[in-house]
Every structure is written in structure tokens, then in C-alpha cells.
Amino acid sequence: MFRILVLIALAWVAVSPALALADQLPSWRDGSSKKAIVSFVERVTTNGSPDFVPPAERIAAFDNDGTLWAEQPAYFQLLFAIDRVKALSNSHPEWLTTEPFASILRGDLQAALAGGERALLDIIMTTHTGMTTDEFSQIVKGWIASARHPTSGKLYTQMVYQPMLELLAYLRANDFKTFIVSGGGIEFMRPWVEDVYGVPPEQVVGSSIVTSFEVRDETPVLVRQPKINFIDDKEGKPVGINQHIGRRPIAAFGNSDGDLAMLRWTCSGPGARLCVYVHHTDAVREWAYDRKSHVGKLDKGLDDAQAQAWTVLDMQADWSVVFPE
Amino acid sequence: MFRILVLIALAWVAVSPALALADQLPSWRDGSSKKAIVSFVERVTTNGSPDFVPPAERIAAFDNDGTLWAEQPAYFQLLFAIDRVKALSNSHPEWLTTEPFASILRGDLQAALAGGERALLDIIMTTHTGMTTDEFSQIVKGWIASARHPTSGKLYTQMVYQPMLELLAYLRANDFKTFIVSGGGIEFMRPWVEDVYGVPPEQVVGSSIVTSFEVRDETPVLVRQPKINFIDDKEGKPVGINQHIGRRPIAAFGNSDGDLAMLRWTCSGPGARLCVYVHHTDAVREWAYDRKSHVGKLDKGLDDAQAQAWTVLDMQADWSVVFPE
Numbered sequence: 001m002f003r004i005l006v007l008i009a010l011a012w013v014a015v016s017p018a019l020a021l022a023d024q025l026p027s028w029r030d031g032s033s034k035k036a037i038v039s040f041v042e043r044v045t046t047n048g049s050p051d052f053v054p055p056a057e058r059i060a061a062f063d064n065d066g067t068l069w070a071e072q073p074a075y076f077q078l079l080f081a082i083d084r085v086k087a088l089s090n091s092h093p094e095w096l097t098t099e100p101f102a103s104i105l106r107g108d109l110q111a112a113l114a115g116g117e118r119a120l121l122d123i124i125m126t127t128h129t130g131m132t133t134d135e136f137s138q139i140v141k142g143w144i145a146s147a148r149h150p151t152s153g154k155l156y157t158q159m160v161y162q163p164m165l166e167l168l169a170y171l172r173a174n175d176f177k178t179f180i181v182s183g184g185g186i187e188f189m190r191p192w193v194e195d196v197y198g199v200p201p202e203q204v205v206g207s208s209i210v211t212s213f214e215v216r217d218e219t220p221v222l223v224r225q226p227k228i229n230f231i232d233d234k235e236g237k238p239v240g241i242n243q244h245i246g247r248r249p250i251a252a253f254g255n256s257d258g259d260l261a262m263l264r265w266t267c268s269g270p271g272a273r274l275c276v277y278v279h280h281t282d283a284v285r286e287w288a289y290d291r292k293s294h295v296g297k298l299d300k301g302l303d304d305a306q307a308q309a310w311t312v313l314d315m316q317a318d319w320s321v322v323f324p325e
Numbered sequence: 326m327f328r329i330l331v332l333i334a335l336a337w338v339a340v341s342p343a344l345a346l347a348d349q350l351p352s353w354r355d356g357s358s359k360k361a362i363v364s365f366v367e368r369v370t371t372n373g374s375p376d377f378v379p380p381a382e383r384i385a386a387f388d389n390d391g392t393l394w395a396e397q398p399a400y401f402q403l404l405f406a407i408d409r410v411k412a413l414s415n416s417h418p419e420w421l422t423t424e425p426f427a428s429i430l431r432g433d434l435q436a437a438l439a440g441g442e443r444a445l446l447d448i449i450m451t452t453h454t455g456m457t458t459d460e461f462s463q464i465v466k467g468w469i470a471s472a473r474h475p476t477s478g479k480l481y482t483q484m485v486y487q488p489m490l491e492l493l494a495y496l497r498a499n500d501f502k503t504f505i506v507s508g509g510g511i512e513f514m515r516p517w518v519e520d521v522y523g524v525p526p527e528q529v530v531g532s533s534i535v536t537s538f539e540v541r542d543e544t545p546v547l548v549r550q551p552k553i554n555f556i557d558d559k560e561g562k563p564v565g566i567n568q569h570i571g572r573r574p575i576a577a578f579g580n581s582d583g584d585l586a587m588l589r590w591t592c593s594g595p596g597a598r599l600c601v602y603v604h605h606t607d608a609v610r611e612w613a614y615d616r617k618s619h620v621g622k623l624d625k626g627l628d629d630a631q632a633q634a635w636t637v638l639d640m641q642a643d644w645s646v647v648f649p650e
Contacts, residue, residue, distance in 0.1 A: 056519070056525060059527075133567055177527070186568075186571070187571075190571045194381070200381060201570065201571030201572050202384075202502070202504075202527075202528075202569065202570045202571055202572070203527075204571060208568060211564055211567060211568075212560070212564070213560035213561075213563045213564055213586055213590070215589075219593055220563065220586070220589045220590050220593050222563060222564065222567050229568075235537070235538035236538075238538045238545065238547060239536055239537070239538055239547065242458055242536060242547050243511075243533060243536075243554075244527065244569060245526065245527045246511070246512075246515045246526030246527055246529060247526050247527070261538055261545070264540075264545050265538070265545050268544055268545050
């Protein structure tokens with residue numbers, strides 16, 4: 001009898017790989033969001049299904065800030081830049097009297113950012129350029145291994161979403177290729193996302209600055225220049241996807257209006273499609289914000305998701321765990 | 326006895342996977358080039374070898390024109406553009422009296438290109454932009470399936486190099502990820518390189534024009550704009566590699582001075598490295614050209630290859646077959 005049960009179980013696994021793997025999402029409570037995801041994966045991976053998609057075309061795109069890890073009280077890359085200003089301030093005495101650096105060194109982020117886009121660009125360019133790509137990678141690795149979030153006191157890599165880690169693994173187990181498509185810096189993410197998300201550097205799409213090839217002491221290097229190359233946000237996301245991936249994803253995950261063009265691009269393709277918005281509804285375990293937030297604003301996207309019948313994931317209701325324990 | 330031989334053979338396969346796969350290069354004659362390639366693959370794939378490289382870091386970069394397929398009498402993408410001018414000429418009567426189009430329509434390519442870079446840009450922009458990315462992909466697919474090379478009369482996809490097809494497959498069988506890094510258009514290559522080379526669109530790096538996200542009749546599209554975005558040639562190749570792949574290849578294959586920066590970038594990294602120049606030495610089966618060629622000029626690269634002890638593959642001597650039969 002036991003043997004027959006095993007055979008039945010094996011047969012069931014053979015015909016329904018997606019269902020068999022659904023318990024790979026233990027931090028997802030049963031509900032419409034989990035159901036929409038599992039049902040989609042099942043349909044595109046079942047041989048003979050009218051929605052079957054060959055493995056090579058199973059491309060899934062994930063926003064990073066607010067979708068794979070938290071983004072409050074400010075984008076973590078901005079907190080990195082602020083930490084860098086502090087770390088470099090000893091060799092820049094002039095910063096004590098120059099904005100936006102003086103405000104940062106006084107600990108007044110709001111005043112530092114009062115200068116708007118110009119101030120932000122100053123902070124980013126000062127801390128992100130002038131070094132080689134290898135040097136920058138080492139700087140990011142050092143920071144990500146040691147820096148602490150200002151309110152939780154956790155490492156930033158501990159503020160990734162456990163359910164999304166499970167989702168990434170679940171999709172890959174179903175022969176999806178998972179890509180990050182983020183407004184954040186491509187070279188800020190690459191040094192750590194492979195370890196943390198299992199996404200290799202060549203599957204990261206992001207904003208970038210110009211780099212130039214130089215030969216220093218007979219050794220070729222790439223030097224990061226203080227000039228924007230590409231902003232991978234809003235309408236830039238489909239452009240970045242096309243540039244890097246060269247095919248349209250069949251699934252996309254975001255959390256803000258900055259992801260709307262990516263979701264529209266993904267879900268307007270033919271065949272089965274999955275578009276998911278992560279809705280930050282959990283003020284206790286994480287943060288609750290949407291239409292009026294200065295970070296990760298989700299306004300038009302929330303309306304469009306309803307109109308298009310996309311999945312809007314309710315962080316409070318849908319996730320039994322938010323951060324890895 | 327037979328059984329013992331089998332066991333010995335199996336053991337040998339187990340310890341030396343690269344050697345066992347070396348007969349996957351049947352169109353390569355035994356010689357220093359084949360030996361350099363097989364020995365490199367063996368060293369980086371043998372567990373416990375001081376040169377062992379984990380699979381995730383086994384990145385190999387291939388130039389396309391003159392390295393994976395032929396490039397004479399002109400880059401095939403230029404021949405595509407010329408075919409497009411002819412195909413579109415009925416709806417452009419003004420081209421009969423406008424250069425460089427008038428010369429193309431008279432069949433005088435040399436006169437058409439007498440206008441230098443400006444003429445070339447005119448031809449490329451007129452034939453490569455204004456349509457959506459999906460439309461362009463269809464145009465390329467139609468052309469590659471039917472257009473014939475002006476002197477051989479073959480399909481262009483029959484003018485790929487059989488030994489390089491074997492090499493791509495051999496590297497992938499050894500857990501390399503194979504990338505194309507070409508000065509050619511990224512969206513000119515993507516529609517066919519997966520079928521022909523087994524390289525998926527997301528592993529193609531190339532030159533590009535600007536695309537813009539637009540919504541036409543409620544449907545999002547990407548429209549190709551008449552503006553250069555990136556030239557993936559010379560110093561642009563390491564930049565493109567860094568932008569798309571985010572790690573340095575451990576092996577690179579090129580055939581011209583346009584590949585020199587890529588080879589330098591690849592072979593100046595730490596650990597075992599392989600840099601190979603394809604030298605066009607076979608005037609009978611293909612073409613013979615190097616230092617003075619207007620296409621695929623290999624001059625400084627030939628000197629540097631000698632100085633750096635890179636592998637210079639002699640097409641006439643090293644390949645028993647050039648094109649697939």
C-alpha cells in the first residue's frame with residue numbers, strides 16, 4: 001500500500017511540477033496572491049498547456065527597492081552614499097562648509113536634500129565616481145557586509161523580503177531566469193545580489209554612470225566618470241529590459257509607479273502573463289505607504305493594477321513572515 | 326579485461342572531462358591553437374587544479390564579424406542595409422537623385438561609401454530606425470532566412486565558421502556561458518544568433534541606437550530612434566562587457582584591432598586566461614587579410630598578440646573545415 005502511495009505521489013509530481021513545488025513558498029499565506037502566482041507558473045510550465053512557455057522564454061523581472069528589500073526611511077543606496085560622505089569627510093575639510101555635505105555631516109538629511117535633484121546628484125557623483133569599477137565593487141562589498149540600517153539596526157541584507165527570496169527560488173526551480181530591473185545603480189547591486197538573491201551580475205539591469213577604458217601602469221581599468229549613462233526608471237525600465245535582456249519578460253514584480261511601464265510592457269505581450277505589485281500595508285512589521293509616499297510612491301500604478309486585474313500583493317495579509325529570521 | 330578497460334576509461338573521463346570532450350572539436354586540426362584551447366579549458370574546469378574557476382565565472386566573449394562568421398566583401402550588416410535600401414526604394418523615388426542612395430541603387434557601393442562616415446550613418450539610420458523593436462526583429466528574420474551572399478550565393482547563416490560552432494558548444498559543455506560582444510547591432514544579431522550559435526538574446530552585447538517607450542493604440546511599444554546609443558567597438562568593448570555582463574570574461578576571441586581592448590581587458594585579469602585571435606590566412610576557402618584590410622583590420626593586435634603570447638589561430642592551418650557542409 002505504501003508503495004502504491006509513493007508511486008501515485010511520484011506520478012503527481014511528474015505531471016504537476018509547479019504544484020509540487022508550491023510548498024517552496026512557506027512564508028506566503030494561502031490567498032489570492034499566492035494562488036495567482038502558483039497558477040501562472042503551473043500554466044506556463046505544463047507541457048501541452050495552451051499557455052506553455054519554453055524555458056528559454058521564462059523571463060521574470062524584479063524591481064529591487066521596495067520589491068526585494070525595504071526602502072525606508074530612504075533608498076538604501078542613498079544611505080550608502082551618506083555613509084560614504086561621512087567616511088571620506090576627513091580628507092575633505094571643505095565639506096564642513098559646503099552643501100549638501102555640511103548638512104549630511106551634521107546628520108540633517110532633510111536639509112541636505114533641500115537642494116533637490118542637484119544636491120542628490122552631487123552626493124551620488126561624489127561618492128560613486130572617480131574610482132575604478134573594481135575599487136567601487138570593493139567599497140560596496142565592505143559597506144554591505146558591515147553597515148547597519150538606521151532604525152532597525154540590522155544589516156541591509158537582513159532587510160530583504162523572505163517571501164520574495166522563496167519566490168525567486170521557486171521561479172528558478174521552474175526554469176525561469178530571474179532578472180533584477182531596478183532604478184538603483186547596476187554596480188551598486190552586482191557585488192552582493194548573487195549571494196543574497198541568487199541573481200548573477202549578468203542578470204542585473206539598473207541605472208548607470210559612464211565608464212571609460214584606460215590603461216594605468218600597463219594595466220587596463222574601467223574608470224567611473226561623473227556623468228549619467230542611463231536611468232533605469234519609469235519608461236527607462238522597458239528600454240533597459242530590451243537593451244539587456246532582448247526579450248520581453250512574461251512576469252514582472254514591482255512596488256511603485258516607477259515600475260508601471262515595466263509592468264505594462266510585460267503584461268501587454270501575447271500569451272500568459274503575470275504582473276504583481278507589492279503593496280506596503282504593514283506598518284507593524286515593515287512600513288505602510290503608497291499614494292503619497294516620497295519613496296516608492298504607488299498611485300497611478302494602484303489604479304492601473306485594478307483596471308488591468310493585476311495581482312496586488314497585500315504585505316500584511318499575504319506574508320506570514322516579512323524579513324528572514 | 327574489457328570490463329577493466331571500461332572502468333579505466335570511465336575513471337579517465339571522470340578526472341579529465343575537458344580532454345574527454347576534446348573530440349567535440351573535429352574541425353580543428355591538432356596543433357598549438359587547439360592544444361592551447363583544450364589545455365585552458367582543462368585547467369579551469371578540473372576540480373583541485375590551481376587554475377580552477379567556478380562555473381558561474383566561466384565567461385567567454387566572442388566577437389562576431391570575422392570571428393564567428395565571415396565579413397567580406399563588407400560587414401554583413403551593411404549588406405543587409407543595402408538590401409533594405411533596394412527593398413524600400415519603390416516608396417522613395419527621391420533616392421534616385423540623393424546620395425548615398427542613388428549610388429546604392431546603381432549598384433555602386435564604393436561610390437555610396439565615398440561620403441565617409443556621414444554616408445554610412447545615413448544608410449544605417451534610414452534602414453534601421455523609425456520602426457518598433459518587434460518590427461525590426463521581423464525584418465531581420467525575413468532577411469536572414471532568404472538573403473544571399475553576393476559572391477558565394479550562400480545564405481549568410483551558412484557562412485558561419487564550423488570550428489567556432491564546435492568551440493561554442495565545447496565551452497558550454499564545460500559550463501561556460503558564451504557571450505557575443507560585437508561592434509554589430511545588438512538588435513541585428515538577436516533575432517537569429519540563438520538558432521545559429523546557441524547564444525540567447527540576453528547574452529548578446531553590441532552597438533545600439535536609442536529606443537523610446539511609447540503607447541500606440543493603447544499598446545506599449547519600443548520605437549527605434551535615429552540616434553546612436555552605444556558603439557561596442559575598440560575601447561567600447563570592455564565598457565559594453567562591464568555594462569552587460571558585470572564580470573570580466575576569462576576567455577575572449579576576436580579577429581581585428583577592434584577586439585584588442587577586449588582581449589587586453591580579458592587577459593589582464595588574475596588566474597588562467599585565454600585570448601585568441603582568428604587570423605584570416607585562407608584565400609582559397611575564405612579570405613586572406615590582416616594589416617591593410619578595410620574590413621577587420623588586424624595590425625596592432627597581431628603585434629600585441631605576439632608580445633603577450635596570445636594564441637593566433639591560423640585559419641588555413643588550424644581548421645580542416647571552414648564553413649558547415
